[in-house]
Each structure stands twice: as structure tokens, then as C-alpha cells.
Amino acid sequence: MTPHPKKLQVLRWLPNGWVMTRGSRTGRRMHLTFDDGPHPEHTPTLLDLLAKHRARATFFLIGQQAERYPDLVSRIVREGHDLGNHSWSHPQFERLDLAAQREEIDRTDKLLTGFDGRSRHDFRPPRGVMPRPMLFDCVRNGRRIAYWSYDSLDYSRRPAAELIASARRYPPRAGEILLLHDDSDLSIRVLETMLPEWAAAGFSFETLPRGD
Ligand SMILES: [Zn+2]
Numbered sequence: 001m002t003p004h005p006k007k008l009q010v011l012r013w014l015p016n017g018w019v020m021t022r023g024s025r026t027g028r029r030m031h032l033t034f035d036d037g038p039h040p041e042h043t044p045t046l047l048d049l050l051a052k053h054r055a056r057a058t059f060f061l062i063g064q065q066a067e068r069y070p071d072l073v074s075r076i077v078r079e080g081h082d083l084g085n086h087s088w089s090h091p092q093f094e095r096l097d098l099a100a101q102r103e104e105i106d107r108t109d110k111l112l113t114g115f116d117g118r119s120r121h122d123f124r125p126p127r128g129v130m131p132r133p134m135l136f137d138c139v140r141n142g143r144r145i146a147y148w149s150y151d152s153l154d155y156s157r158r159p160a161a162e163l164i165a166s167a168r169r170y171p172p173r174a175g176e177i178l179l180l181h182d183d184s185d186l187s188i189r190v191l192e193t194m195l196p197e198w199a200a201a202g203f204s205f206e207t208l209p210r211g212d
Helices: 040-054 064-066 071-077 098-116 132-140 160-169 186-200
Strands: 029-039 057-061 084-085 177-181
Touching: 029 040, 040 071, 040 186, 057 064, 057 098, 064 071, 064 098, 071 084, 071 098, 084 098, 098 132, 132 160, 160 186
Parallel strands: 029 057, 029 177, 057 084
Antiparallel strands: none
């Protein structure tokens, strides 16, 4: 299993302003993204680790989690990371009609605006599911969808050693967008090893380029 999602073969033909599948190719930048937080136990540990390595990342938050743990969201922003929108309740988007999908996105955006002052946030659909009407609705409204180019597979519950071996076998390239999660400690255990190795290879870790 390679870290490069199959869907990328199709998505990369869409304009990057519609569905972002790559970041900056200048320099050796890597874009770490974390989905499904904030989590009361794992997000603080992750933030400590990122600070230690001067790494900035983009956090795609679930709205109802953000509402529940506002101090964590404030800390994410204060420490120089960016917020992204990962829906309000992480539903199966393919089962919702367009109005309900919009509601999931807009409600989360309003909440996030209260933390970072930005009126609009990149949207990452739960499980990467992108029903076509929703995609076109986002395009029409100038809302960028943030996909990823490199899947850490940290949600697969494989042992950390296996994920580290995979990260070494398939080294991320400059400008890659890495999919990670902060609702478990697995990504933290992988990054404890890989951040120093990637930094030694000349990478810096930065938030996704802003689309607004
Ligand atoms: Zn998710």
C-alpha cells in the first residue's frame, strides 16, 4: 500500500484553487495536516512536539469538537498553526443533501472565525468524500477543498513501527500535503521519529498556502 491516494490521479487535473492536492514546490516545504481534532489528550502533546521542531501545521477541526475544547483551538492559533474546516459532526457526506452539507460546513466556519478572524477556511471533507454537487457548490462559492497527496495511514491502527518503515520507504517530496490525525497518539509516535529525519533532509514544515 503506497501513501499516494488513487483518487489523486483524477483530482490533480482540477485547478489547485478548487481542490488543492499539492502545496508549495519552492524550497523543501512539507505541509503537515491533522484531521479530527481537537482532542483533549493528544492535541496538546502534538502541539508540544511541533513547537519543539519549529513545525507549523494546518488543523482540520471537527466543529463540535472545537466548540467543546475552545482553549485548545486558541492554543493552536496562538502557536502559529492554521485552522481548516472538517465539517461540524463528521457525517457521511454522501448521505446528506446539499443543504445539510452546506450547514455542516457553514456552521463550522462561523465557529472557527471566532478564533482566527478569517471569514473562510479550506474544507476537507470527512474521509475525502466529495459528492459532485458539493464540489461545484464549493467552487461557486470560492471555497477551496484541501485534499492531500500523502496518506500517513495513521488511522489504520497499524503499529507505529510499520508506519515509520513506510514513511522511510516512500519519502515525502517537496510540496507534499501529508494526511495525519490527532485523535490518537499514533501520528505523534511516528512524528517523534520522522520530524528530525525529515528536518535533517532539509525540509521545513509549514501551513498550507492560503487561498484567500
Ligand atoms: Zn476525518
